[in-house]
Amino acid sequence: xxxMARPANLRMSRRARRRCGRLLKPPLRIPxxxxxxxxxxxxxxxxxxxSSGAIAEAPWESWHAVDxxxxxxxxxxxxxxxxxxxxxxxxxxxxNRKRLPRLSHEQILTWADRHHARTGRWPTRTSGPVxxxxxxxxxxxxxxxxxxxxxxxxxxxxxxxxxAxxxxxNEKxxxxxxxxxxxxxxxxxxxxxxxxxxxxxxxxxxADGQTWSGVDSALRGAERGVRRRAxxxxxxARHRGLRxxxxxxxxxxxxxxxxxxxxxxRTGRWPxxxxxxxxxxxxQTWTGVEVALQHGKRGLPGKSSxxxxxxARRGVPIRGRLREDEKQNTGTCLR
Numbered sequence: 001x002x003x004m005a006r007p008a009n010l011r012m013s014r015r016a017r018r019r020c021g022r023l024l025k026p027p028l029r030i031p032x033x034x035x036x037x038x039x040x041x042x043x044x045x046x047x048x049x050x051s052s053g054a055i056a057e058a059p060w061e062s063w064h065a066v067d068x069x070x071x072x073x074x075x076x077x078x079x080x081x082x083x084x085x086x087x088x089x090x091x092x093x094x095x096n097r098k099r100l101p102r103l104s105h106e107q108i109l110t111w112a113d114r115h116h117a118r119t120g121r122w123p124t125r126t127s128g129p130v131x132x133x134x135x136x137x138x139x140x141x142x143x144x145x146x147x148x149x150x151x152x153x154x155x156x157x158x159x160x161x162x163x164a165x166x167x168x169x170n171e172k173x174x175x176x177x178x179x180x181x182x183x184x185x186x187x188x189x190x191x192x193x194x195x196x197x198x199x200x201x202x203x204x205x206x207a208d209g210q211t212w213s214g215v216d217s218a219l220r221g222a223e224r225g226v227r228r229r230a231x232x233x234x235x236x237a238r239h240r241g242l243r244x245x246x247x248x249x250x251x252x253x254x255x256x257x258x259x260x261x262x263x264x265x266r267t268g269r270w271p272x273x274x275x276x277x278x279x280x281x282x283x284q285t286w287t288g289v290e291v292a293l294q295h296g297k298r299g300l301p302g303k304s305s306x307x308x309x310x311x312a313r314r315g316v317p318i319r320g321r322l323r324e325d326e327k328q329n330t331g332t333c334l335r
Contacts, residue, residue: 025075026075027075027076028066028069028075028076028077029076030087030091033066033084033087034087034091034092035057036048036055036057036058036066037088037092038092039056039057040052040055040056043056047088047092047094048063048084048088049063049067049084049085050063050064050066050067050068050083050084050085051063051064063084066084067083067084067085070082070083070084070086070087071083085097085098085099086099095135100140100144100150101150102150102151103141103144103145103150103151103152104151104152105152105161105165108141108145108158108161109161109165109166110132111123111130111132111133111136111141112158112162112166113166114131114132115127115130115131115132118131122162122166122168123138123158124138124142124158124159125138125139125141125142125143125158126138126139138158141158142157142158145157145158145161157172159171159172159173160173169209171214174210174214174224175224176224176225177215177218177219177224177225177226178225179226179235179239182215182219182232182235183235183239183240185197185204185206185207185215186236186240187240188205188206189201189204189205192205196236196240196242197212197232197236198212198232198233199212199213199215199216199231199232200212200213212232215232216231216232219231219232219234219235248284248288248298249298250298250299251289251292251297251298251299251300252299252300253300253309253313256289256293256306256309257309257310257313257314259271259278259279259281259289260306260310260314261314262279262280263275263278263279266279270310270314270316271286271306271310272286272306272307273286273287273290273306274286274287286306289306290305290306293305293306293308293309307319
């Protein structure tokens with residue numbers, strides 16, 4: 001039993017030595033801490049926090065120990081402040097994320113009005129820093145609004161607040177879309193301009209400020225009551241027979257040669273890149289075939305051309321080579 005008591009006594013003496021070591025640490029002073037923090041900021045461009053490691057000006061100290069002393073009130077810090085972050089907020093104006101200033105809808109609207117006056121656009125959660133409130137960020141403001149924190153009792157969003165108080169269109173509160181409505185808008189656009197709309201066609205006339213890009217986004221995401229994912233181009237291809245360049249099927253050399261043979265029977269000439277539309281090919285063009293042959297698109301191996309394909313499979317001479325052959329023959333005759 002006596003032999004088992006000694007380790008306990010030894011452990012107690014070690015704890016006592018550690019406690020004495022803590023008590024022997026020199027007291028801390030606020031001016032000294034601020035001088036260390038200023039030096040750290042000058043050296044790194046950032047203010048220190050509890051995880052910033054050892055203090056360069058006092059290697060035996062660490063920012064973690066300083067923060068602990070401030071929180072526990074030991075080493076002469078009793079009643080000084082609650083933490084390193086609080087000290088820097090009080091003495092250096094450093095933003096303390098755990099004690100952010102309270103917000104109000106009136107203050108947010110004031111910032112939004114100034115943002116609109118300066119940029120011509122209303123702020124969103126991705127608008128970056130709030131210029132009129134250093135340290136604030138529109139994303140942080142939006143998060144506080146949706147979570148009902150920082151003094152904001154009612155939960156709402158930045159878009160909803162601007163919609164209600166400034167009449168700014170809220171994309172997430174738009175009415176549901178119907179395919180027949182989109183097609184009616186597209187038909188009106190085609191009658192007015194002679195072209196079918198794309199996602200870059202801008203605002204839809206007679207649609208209360210809606211845009212073609214917004215319609216395309218809703219179609220792709222199956223949002224606003226849309227049940228089947230598609231794009232604006234795919235919708236027009238399906239319901240109006242519009243050619244969708246991104247929806248073209250695979251090509252084969254056999255298919256291209258079949259189209260070329262039909263062209264030759266009809267015109268007596270072989271097709272070229274500038275020969276326009278391919279008859280009975282759903283609006284495809286010889287230029288598109290050339291691009292697919294050259295760049296290996298739509299299932300083709302690439303590094304070819306319409307002229308090379310016709311030369312190899314139909315014996316059609318390539319124009320450049322024909323001129324060279326003519327020059328060589330002319331030179332032979334002169335000699």
